[in-house]
């Protein structure tokens with residue numbers, strides 16, 4: 001009987017629980033033993049029965065809709081060092097784990113792939129220093145890893161949607177609907193900051209879904225010499241058409257073409273100073289991560305969980321670590337390392353001010 005463990009890592013996202021539930025139950029359904037690693041990589045480094053726990057079918061009961069992650073998540077500095085990963089390797093062998101499924105963002109999946117590629121040298125060191133026996137060395141020589149993408153940012157290349165992104169988008173739209181009512185009453189302007197790190201997906205989609213007047217996203221930076229005029233012209237036109245509300249959405253990673261951040265204060269200055277609008281700033285913050293997972297996240301988390309376990313069971317020591325994606329409505333497997341590298345290349349393109357490349361890597365096309 002294979003022992004397969006699942007963990008969540010990085011920022012929490014609605015749908016992670018649904019993913020863990022699906023993974024645990026599929027493992028059991030395939031006659032393997034299911035384990036959860038508590039507190040992300042922190043739990044791998046600490047090890048022992050409190051952190052690497054065998055679980056049964058009932059353990060994940062009721063998790064399908066719940067937000068956050070019930071098995072915990074953490075940012076773990078030790079796992080970034082080889083020493084920490086060596087300890088994690090020993091802890092996994094002590095717990096008798098054959099394979100690991102990691103649900104997290106690009107950082108977590110980079111760590112997962114690194115761990116897998118290093119595994120042969122880590123386990124050899126444990127054998128050479130007599131920390132583990134030759135029998136254990138032979139038994140656990142390979143560690144298969146699979147990634148599922150849990151992140152509200154929808155910033156991973158090669159998948160159309162990350163688990164949690166549509167729930168966060170829903171929270172943002174609801175919050176902006178609430179803001180609209182009060183904005184209308186007082187004829188006010190609101191500058192709303194949304195999450196997304198250096199990805200503008202949440203801001204872009206929320207802009208479309210709430211009919212915002214103007215948005216700022218990292219992939220299409222504000223032009224230093226013209227954004228103030230352009231935004232003022234658009235807002236003034238909308239007001240002249242009889243609109244009583246103004247909504248401007250700022251992605252937390254928004255920048256100008258010199259890579260300087262565009263902040264809510266920058267936008268506030270123009271709306272209130274130049275256009276004389278009664279303007280308020282709302283930073284939505286962690287409320288965007290809260291609440292239950294929307295149906296779409298429950299569905300992809302469940303289907304991808306099944307696929308992740310199948311991928312693990314079918315993988316050989318030679319198979320590159322897979323990442324479970326969704327492309328054009330189909331659950332697919334992608335090479336994890338390529339997906340992570342492609343994701344990083346978007347950030348690199350932005351840092352190099354090659355914004356067209358960044359947009360094409362994100363598959364975004366702007367039409368007037």
Ligand code: ATP
Pocket residue numbers: 009010011012041074075076077079080081104105106107108109110111112114150151152153
């Ligand atoms: P989110 O997209 O929600 O921020 P993330 O997975 O990208 O999630 P990170 O904080 O980047 O979040 O990574 C989570 C954890 O993964 C880190 O605390 C660290 O333990 C591990 N990790 C990240 N990058 C690496 C790396 N290059 N090598 C080893 N471990 C890493």
